Amino acid sequence: MQDPGFEQRLAAVAAAVEERLQAVLADEARAGEMLRPPRLTAAMRHAVLAGGKRLRPFLVVETARLFGTGADVDPLGAAAALECVHCYSLVHDDLPSMDDDDLRRGQPTVHKVYDEATAILAGDALLTLAFDLMADDAVHPDPAVRLALVRALARAAGLGGMVGGQMLDLAAEGRFDGGAPLALGADAVRRLQAMKTGALIRFACEAGARLAGVADDERARLVRYGEILGLAFQLADDLLDATGDAATVGKATAKDAAAGKGTLVSLIGVEAARGALKDLVDEAVGLLDPYGPAGETLKATAAFVAARRR
Incomplete structure (x- = not known):
């Protein structure tokens, strides 16, 4: 059973991030903007304010909290920026030309509620808004830190991430040139998943460490924790796809098998995947041992990722 203190902390950060996102997605134009089209703003709000655990923002906040930050640093601003990138990716992934999903977090996806063109533009706008938020002076007083965050986020979210x-x-699904699904080995699957899913989770931990101004070796430890957490998150997601149901998970399941997509679960089996997931959690927890009681929340996060049901 998850520690109720962890659940309360997770919910508190999610509520704070939700409040911040509501504010930045208001109808009124911000300085330098001309007009916010109501339909576009509504679609963005549908994408971003549909609930969720806000794991990536939580990692930004809690990693910064592990080391402590000054009063002039705003982890919530950086967290909201990252969540905009994550939500943009979900909007685009759900499109018929991509994963073709009708449900997200138990609700109709943006292109089902609005239309495909609006969904594409909503994703585009969320991505650009993210860099607006990350570059804000309030995130960190040092422009060099903000620049490093913007660059790291771009690389985690983009071409090589x-x-x-x-x-x-x-x-891998054989979507191009009429090809058949590719038979990927375990290493290729891990690299794909480290890019598609893990890169933003890794960045979340890096961002918190940068906001706190820790030394390079400390930041590297938290980046490694984020890498492991990203692998664990995707492995748990693959297990849910293979063994869960849409009503519980909040989105369609068994899609990987239907698409002929190779996952670690399909390669090594459910029980071996569960064992691998436990090993990842153990490694993540071990990385936090030097921080003593201060690291307990991030240790609980690793257990939460492995045990989640949606």
Whole structure:
């Protein structure tokens, strides 16, 4: 059973991030903007304010909290920026030309509620808004830190990270040139998943460490924790796809098998995948041992990722 204190902390951060996202997605134009089209803003709110655990923002906040930050640093601003990138990716992934999903977090996806063109533009707008938020002076007083965050987020989200991972995923399904699904080995699957899913989770931990201004070796430890957590998150997701049901998970299941997509679960089996997931959690927890009681929340996060049901 999950520690109730952890659940309360997770819910508190999610509520704070939700409040911040509601504010930045208001109808009124911000300084430098001309007009916010109501339909586009509504679609963005549908994508972002549909609930969820807000794991990535939580990691930004809790990693920064592990080391402590000054009063002039705003982890919630960085967390909201990251969540905008994550939600943009979900909007685009759900499109008929991509994963073709009708449900997300138990609700109709953006293109089902609005239309495909609006969904594409909503994703585009969320991505650009993310960098607006990350570059804000309030995130950190040092412009060099903000620049480092913007650059790291761009690389985690883009060509060599999340977007590149999605491209590899589509190629593995045989989506191009009439090809058949590719038979990927375990290492290729891990690399694909580290890009598509893990890159933003890794960045979340890196961002918190950068906001706290820790030394390079400390930041590297938290980046490694984030890498492991990303692998664990995707492995848990693959197990849910293989063994869960849509009503519980909040989205369609068994889609990987239907698409002929190779996952670690399909390669090594359910029980071996569960064992691998436990090993990942153990490694993540071990990385936090030097921080004593201060690391307990992030240790609980690793257990939460492995045990989640949606």
